[in-house]
Amino acid sequence: xxxxxxxxxxxxxxxxxxxxxxxxxxxxxxxxxxxxxxxxxxxxxxxxxxxxxxxxxxxxxxxxxxxxxxxxxxxxxxxxxxxxxxxxxxxxxxxxxxxxxxxxxxxxxxxxxxxxxxxxxxxxxxxxxxxxxxxxxxxxxxxxxxxxxxxxxxxxxxxxxxxxxxxxxxxxxxxxxxxxxxxxxxxxxxxxxxxxxxxxxxxxxxxxxxxxxxxxxxxxxxxxxxxxxxxxxxxxxxxxxxxxxxxxxxxxxxxxxxxxxxxxxxxxxxxxxxxxxxxxxxxxx
Numbered sequence: 001x002x003x004x005x006x007x008x009x010x011x012x013x014x015x016x017x018x019x020x021x022x023x024x025x026x027x028x029x030x031x032x033x034x035x036x037x038x039x040x041x042x043x044x045x046x047x048x049x050x051x052x053x054x055x056x057x058x059x060x061x062x063x064x065x066x067x068x069x070x071x072x073x074x075x076x077x078x079x080x081x082x083x084x085x086x087x088x089x090x091x092x093x094x095x096x097x098x099x100x101x102x103x104x105x106x107x108x109x110x111x112x113x114x115x116x117x118x119x120x121x122x123x124x125x126x127x128x129x130x131x132x133x134x135x136x137x138x139x140x141x142x143x144x145x146x147x148x149x150x151x152x153x154x155x156x157x158x159x160x161x162x163x164x165x166x167x168x169x170x171x172x173x174x175x176x177x178x179x180x181x182x183x184x185x186x187x188x189x190x191x192x193x194x195x196x197x198x199x200x201x202x203x204x205x206x207x208x209x210x211x212x213x214x215x216x217x218x219x220x221x222x223x224x225x226x227x228x229x230x231x232x233x234x235x236x237x238x239x240x241x242x243x244x245x246x247x248x249x250x251x252x253x254x255x256x257x258x259x260x261x262x263x264x265x266x267x268x269x270x271x272x273x274x275x276x277x278x279x280x281x282x283x284x285x
Contacts, residue, residue, distance in 0.1 A: 010052040021130035021178050030128075030181035030194060030230050038127045046244040048134040055138040062142045063149065079156025090157055091165050095213060097151035103217040105147045106210040115143070116205070117251040124247065126235040128194075128201055133177035137251055148212075172213065177201075181230070188226065190214055195226065202231040 022036060082090065109119040118140040125132040136144075148169065151157070176197035184193055192213055200209035208223040209215065218224035241247050250258050259266060 006053060010049065013052060014048065017130055017174065021174065021180075025129060025179040028180050028182050030179050030198060034127060034129070034179050038129070040125070040127065040242070041131060043242070043244055043247075044125065044131040044135050047136065048131060050138075050244070051134050051136070051141075055141060058138055059141050059145055063146055063153075066146060066153070082155050082157060093155075094152050094157060094165060098148045099212050099214060100217065101150060102144070102148050102212045103210050103221075105144070106212070107223070109140075109143075110205055110210070118143070120236050120238065120240065121247050121251060123201060123205075123234075123236050124240050125201070126233070127179075128177050128198055128234055129179040130174050130177065133174045137248065139252070169212075188215070189219065190216065195230075198234075199225050199227065199231055201234045203233040203235050203237060205236070207231075 025034075025036075085093075109115045118137040121137040121140060122135055125135050149166075172192075176192055176194050178194055180194045182193065183195065184191060188196065192211060192215055196209050196215055200207055208225040209218055210223055211217045215224055241250055246262075249261075253261070255266075258264065
């Protein structure tokens with residue numbers, strides 16, 4: 001596909017998603033006061049364009065490279081048996097296995113500082129909607145997309161045959177970030193939703209709700225949370241660049257190199273001052 005066709009396809013995708021999600025966000029808003037062109041919408045548009053025009057190709061190339069090394073993990077006979085299964089059964093198996101895998105991989109992104117360096121790009125969004133879903137560092141994308149598709153790779157599933165599942169996951173990821181609140185009642189214990197994922201984007205790094213399609217893993221391992229309202233604040237507590245290039249570069253550079261490049265001063269963490277109690281409260285024994 002030449003660049004002009006790629007550009008046209010990107011524009012068509014942007015138009016399609018806008019036509020689907022903007023009306024939904026207006027009819028069922030999670031935060032009714034949030035505007036379509038809210039703060040930092042242009043930054044998220046840069047992520048959208050970069051993802052479609054540049055980074056998707058990088059992610060695909062990385063997945064193809066690693067899939068070559070994974071093909072030999074299972075015998076050809078096993079792979080042949082997998083491929084003989086009905087497409088619907090293959091799809092269910094991929095969804096179940098990848099959901100278990102991505103739950104733990106996602107928890108690691110929030111607990112391992114090296115992984116958080118890249119994942120916090122996604123969490124730096126202070127407003128959630130369908131466009132903010134695309135704010136993701138390309139190296140973080142390789143990690144996430146690779147692990148989601150790992151069961152398909154190692155078990156020999158035909159990814160071409162499961163293209164509908166891949167497309168569904170993409171739309172689903174956009175939906176759960178959208179500025180939409182559609183309460184599901186008891187079904188929210190089985191099916192993920194924006195109201196659950198919005199709490200994952202709470203400003204606290206360990207807010208919970210790490211599961212992808214179904215919150216069952218969160219229920220099993222005690223990381224499920226669903227208060228009856230929207231979080232007061234999205235984003236991260238750390239200082240982070242507010243521009244596209246800065247957000248791409250900072251996670252890849254050592255802190256000292258970033259400070260030298262930008263002139264940013266090192267933060268000094270002083271110990272808390274010892275509280276002096278009034279004389280009448282001191283221990284005089």
